[in-house]
Amino acid sequence: MARIPVQFTLNGQEKAEFIESGATLLNVLRDRMGDTSPKGGCQQGTCGACSVIIDGELRLSCLTLAETCEGATIETAGGLANGSELHPIQQAIVDGFATQCGFCAPGMVMAIKVLLDAKPAPSREDVVEAISGNVCRCTGYEPIIQAVLSVSRSNSQQAV
Amino acid sequence: MAIKRGRGVAAINYPTGMNLGGDPSQALVHSTPTGNFMVSLSSVDLGQGLRQVMSQICAETIGVPTEMVHIDTADTDTGPHCMGTFASRGTHRIGNAVRQAAEEARQVMLEVAAEELEVNASDLETDGTGNIQVKGAPQKSISIFDTALAAHFRRGRSISGRGMFLVQRSYPDTETGAMKPATCYAHACVVADVEVDDETGEVTVLSVKNVYEVGRALNPAMVEQQLVGGSWMGISHALYETTEPYYPDRSHGGTDFIHYLMPGPGDLAETETIVIERPAADGPYGAKGVGEMCANPQIPAVANAIFDAVGVRIDTMPITPERVLRALKAERGAVQSGAA
Numbered sequence: 380m381a382r383i384p385v386q387f388t389l390n391g392q393e394k395a396e397f398i399e400s401g402a403t404l405l406n407v408l409r410d411r412m413g414d415t416s417p418k419g420g421c422q423q424g425t426c427g428a429c430s431v432i433i434d435g436e437l438r439l440s441c442l443t444l445a446e447t448c449e450g451a452t453i454e455t456a457g458g459l460a461n462g463s464e465l466h467p468i469q470q471a472i473v474d475g476f477a478t479q480c481g482f483c484a485p486g487m488v489m490a491i492k493v494l495l496d497a498k499p500a501p502s503r504e505d506v507v508e509a510i511s512g513n514v515c516r517c518t519g520y521e522p523i524i525q526a527v528l529s530v531s532r533s534n535s536q537q538a539v
Numbered sequence: 540m541a542i543k544r545g546r547g548v549a550a551i552n553y554p555t556g557m558n559l560g561g562d563p564s565q566a567l568v569h570s571t572p573t574g575n576f577m578v579s580l581s582s583v584d585l586g587q588g589l590r591q592v593m594s595q596i597c598a599e600t601i602g603v604p605t606e607m608v609h610i611d612t613a614d615t616d617t618g619p620h621c622m623g624t625f626a627s628r629g630t631h632r633i634g635n636a637v638r639q640a641a642e643e644a645r646q647v648m649l650e651v652a653a654e655e656l657e658v659n660a661s662d663l664e665t666d667g668t669g670n671i672q673v674k675g676a677p678q679k680s681i682s683i684f685d686t687a688l689a690a691h692f693r694r695g696r697s698i699s700g701r702g703m704f705l706v707q708r709s710y711p712d713t714e715t716g717a718m719k720p721a722t723c724y725a726h727a728c729v730v731a732d733v734e735v736d737d738e739t740g741e742v743t744v745l746s747v748k749n750v751y752e753v754g755r756a757l758n759p760a761m762v763e764q765q766l767v768g769g770s771w772m773g774i775s776h777a778l779y780e781t782t783e784p785y786y787p788d789r790s791h792g793g794t795d796f797i798h799y800l801m802p803g804p805g806d807l808a809e810t811e812t813i814v815i816e817r818p819a820a821d822g823p824y825g826a827k828g829v830g831e832m833c834a835n836p837q838i839p840a841v842a843n844a845i846f847d848a849v850g851v852r853i854d855t856m857p858i859t860p861e862r863v864l865r866a867l868k869a870e871r872g873a874v875q876s877g878a879a
């Protein structure tokens with residue numbers, strides 16, 4: 380099959396690949412670029428485990444054609460930590476025991492990041508809304524909601 | 540037509556592990572030349588924290604910090620035999636095997652240290668931070684690091700141990716049919732408060748109050764995590780989840796992930812969870828299995844609460860609005876024909 384070139388920025392690094400037309404961003408990230416942080420839970424847009432941020436917006440990488448990402452800026456959970464220092468959202472999830480098997484976490488943290496970037500001190504309803512597209516089988520969601528609220532509390536303390 | 544409230548209670552006994560042909564798990568423990576301890580298992584950590592709990596059990600038994608223990612669950616082909624991580628059996632069965640293996644390894648470790656210190660092994664104790672010392676004379680001591688080096692390079696010893704835990708198959712008594720399917724049981728009691736809309740059949744779980752008796756919580760934060768997630772899952776089983784809504788008729792079964800309904804973060808009941816510890820006689824440090832049991836008692840509690848609210852007994856899961864409405868209709872029909 381004819382291959383087409385695609386270039387974008389992934390977690391701050393320039394990436395260029397020849398990909399098959401029709402390949403999903405999820406598969407390109409995982410199989411061609413070695414970023415296995417987005418997970419393929421359902422591959423049909425219903426679980427949120429594949430969530431990434433494209434040009435500042437939360438997107439499902441399983442439903443995004445890689446070829447539509449030409450020139451885009453893509454962020455994944457794999458790029459959140461700064462070396463061995465976790466991102467505050469990741470740290471809050473660890474501290475709050477808000478992940479168990481961990482399969483939902485890479486998508487969950489991206490959904491949370493989009494929320495907190497736009498609204499550093501969200502209400503509980505905002506948090507529920509923000510993660511409502513992300514399925515978690517293990518935690519019962521409450522620990523995740525509490526973890527997000529704890530980040531937003533420390534955000535507002537810093538702002539003071 | 541109205542929204543009615545009800546309260547339901549349920550209590551359960553839940554067996555740890557299974558018993559259809561015997562229930563074994565085995566473990567091997569050995570030290571590296573520098574006195575770290577490897578635990579080889581073929582038990583799989585599904586995310587519930589098996590590796591953390593096994594390293595705690597091993598560390599506690601040998602008398603070293605948890606950081607000195609590494610759990611290798613790499614390969615079910617080459618690791619010691621384990622029936623698997625299911626039936627709430629991991630902590631109890633595998634934990635018992637790890638404890639036994641660690642006891643044997645500790646004994647060898649103390650023997651080597653005794654040779655090095657020229658004392659009796661029975662006079663030695665561990666200080667929990669990586670040293671072995673003479674009881675009552677802690678100035679006479681040797682690090683586990685040096686003990687392991689001595690074992691490997693001077694004494695020709697393997698600081699290692701084997702652990703096996705087997706719950707024998709229980710056969711029914713030919714006279715009475717009685718059998719002993721489990722050796723230890725966890726317990727739970729749940730109170731559920733619900734609202735039922737008798738026009739739409741919709742059930743909302745307002746709150747669940749859970750009390751769980753878990754034997755001993757070896758890692759309290761992880762136990763709580765399991766119980767909180769399990770409680771949510773119990774409500775999900777009661778009201779939402781099915782692949783075959785008209786079982787045994789398979790029509791209308793979901794064909795995609797999107798058809799499999801579960802409560803989302805906006806559908807949470809207020810949840811309170813209390814842990815009671817009553818150590819199990821045959822559990823590793825008293826632990827029982829709580830993996831599955833935590834998601835069970837919500838189901839009868841919710842069904843009972845629905846009965847309390849609108850007077851219908853629904854005995855098929857999940858309790859969908861359709862089932863509630865059909866039951867209400869049948870009930871009204873029965874009342875009307877009874878009156879006529």
Ligand code: FES
Nearest residue numbers: 421422424427441
């Ligand atoms: S894998 Fe993309 S939404 Fe499930």
Ligand code: FES
Nearest residue numbers: 479483515516517
């Ligand atoms: S932690 Fe397992 S799916 Fe969320």
